[in-house]
Amino acid sequence: MTPAGPAGPAGPPMRVVLADPILDRFRAELTSGGADGHDWEFLAGRPDSEVAAGVLGADVLVASRVTEAMAAAGRGLRLVHVTGAGLDRIALDALPPGTAVCNTFHHGRSIAEHVVMAALMLSRRVRRAERLLRQGRWESVAVDPGIALGDTLAGRTVGVIGLGAIGGEVARMAAALGMRVRAVRRDPAAPLPAGVRPDRVEGNGGLPALLAESDLVVVTVPLTESTAGMVGAAELALMRPGALLVNVSRGPIVDEDALYDALAGGRIGGAALDVWWGHPKDGTGSRGYTRPFDTLDNVVMTPHHSGHTVETFAGRAAEIAGNIARLAEGRPLVNVVRAAA
Structure with a gap:
């Protein structure tokens, strides 16, 4: 027997606020698969104050960033669905x-492909060759x-x-390319x-040996109190001359001054930075860094877009829609990082 298609929400419609500019492009995917029939309000790109006002009386907030004011306004929220993996921009304690x-x-797959691309650009000195x-x-x-060979x-x-x-996909792809992992x-x-x-998996205590023995180091851990500054001057000094560093996690995991000094001084071979130490909300103002990384040929710079593919966001939209349907139907949610008390 062929199962029936979605028939709208089970129970009273919920009020859902979307405040993510990227997911806003995927309205059709978000409002389908059992998430249709709800009262959706699209506030992507609006000032924080308008989003906070819009959250009043909402059941669900879909966002990549939740301020304390938004959390305070959302006293009736049943679900905050983060539109990515990181929680460092979510005022969890205020909810x-x-x-x-x-x-x-x-x-994971999109970012892993970016890691391979960036590593090859550094290994083949693409940035300098293209500029010249x-x-x-x-x-x-x-x-x-x-001229040195690549x-x-x-x-x-x-x-x-x-x-x-992310790290799992990087490991899988690197092994397929014949790398030791x-x-x-x-x-x-x-x-x-x-x-x-x-080939080897160790606890975080094995970081010094990993840095000393790797030709390519890829940072994929989330930003927490314990990982902030995880790679500083002492750790960079352990890396092989000519080794490459790729950071696709969060900027503050790596010390900015120490990394710039290691790159400018030729202590390591290069770095690919997709994440930075600041994040301009509207794409202007702060560049995200204070040292002149843009003057170095051994740095590949991208504006935190390694995971920005159709596959990434279509998958996220479908999963978020599924969770909204589960909430309406009283079924268990997936990817719960904090359960309702």
């Missing part, structure tokens, strides 16, 4: 105890015997800091992600 909080992922070619200068080993990724060692949704994680005895078989 009422009856509010459940869920997050969502679907970005745009200026009319052909820099190549074919015309200049002093490196392949196969046969090299990648050290993954964190082995969650080692990782550190908070609980080394936890089950490995499906299909991931690193």
Whole structure:
């Protein structure tokens, strides 16, 4: 028998507020699959004060950022659904105890592809070669015997800091490229992600050895009190000369001054930074960094968009819609990071 399609919400319609500008592009996916029929209010791009006012009387808030004012206004919220994995921009302690909080992922594959792309750009010195070619200068080993040859990724060692949704995909993809994979994680005895078989997995105490033995270090841990400043001057000094660092997690996990000094001084080979130490809300003003990383040829810079693919956000929208339907129907939610008291 073919199951019947969605027939709207079970029970009274809920009031749902969306305040995420990226997910706003996926309204059709969000309002389908059992999440249709609710009273949706789309406030993406509005000032925080308007979002806080809009949350009054809402049952569900879908957002990547929740201020204390929004939390205070949402005394009747049954669910805050974060539109990504990170919780560092969510005022969890300000939310009422009856509010459940869920997050969502679907970005692992997209970010892992970005890591591979950035690592290859650094290994092949793409940024410098492209800049010079745009200026009319052909820099190549074919015309200049002093130019260093590039490196392949196969046969090299990648050290993954964190082995969650992103780290697992990085490990899986790196192994497929012929790289040796080692990782550190908070609980080394936890089950490995499906299909991931690193050469070595250790607790965070194994970080010094990982840094010393890796050609490519990829930071994927979430930002917490214990991970802020996890990679500082002492840790960077352990890395091999010529080793590469890719940060796709959060900027403050790596010390900004120490990283710039290591890159500018040639202590490490290069870095790919998709995350920064600040985050301009509207894309202007703060660049996200204070040291002149933009002057260095051994840095690949992107504006926190390594996971920004259709696949990532379509998957998130569908999962959020599913959780809204579960809430309306009284079924257990998925990806619960804080249950309602």
